Amino acid sequence: MQDTLERLDALMNRLVEADQTGNEIDPLTIANELGTIRAALMKAPAVVPRSGGERHFRCDACGTIVHGTVAPKECPRCRKAVFHPADLE
Numbered sequence: 001m002q003d004t005l006e007r008l009d010a011l012m013n014r015l016v017e018a019d020q021t022g023n024e025i026d027p028l029t030i031a032n033e034l035g036t037i038r039a040a041l042m043k044a045p046a047v048v049p050r051s052g053g054e055r056h057f058r059c060d061a062c063g064t065i066v067h068g069t070v071a072p073k074e075c076p077r078c079r080k081a082v083f084h085p086a087d088l089e
Contacts, residue, residue, distance in 0.1 A: 004040040011037070045088040057083040 011033050018025045047056045047065065057071040058064070061080035066072055071083035 004037055004044065007033070007040075008037050043084045046086040047088065049087045056086040058086040059083055 011030070014025065015030070017023070042058060042060055042063070046058065049055060050067065053069055054067050055069065056065050056067055059066070059075040059078060059080060060082035062075060062078040064075055064077045065086050066076065066083070071085075074081050075083075
């Protein structure tokens, strides 16, 4: 998680520097880096597993964490269907 936050800080610093100096930044490069950072944040462990085998899964779309032995078919909040394990392993 720390590496991901460092990447985000570095990207923010590049944007501020570009704004202050007038240097151009390729928007596709920025979008790609933000996508990589987002994916890393969504996959980062967030919670301690529950006893009894129940796990935690984070919705890729809205970040809601749901519980179960397997990922649900859809998010109870946004109805999307892509989940990442959120357990500390």
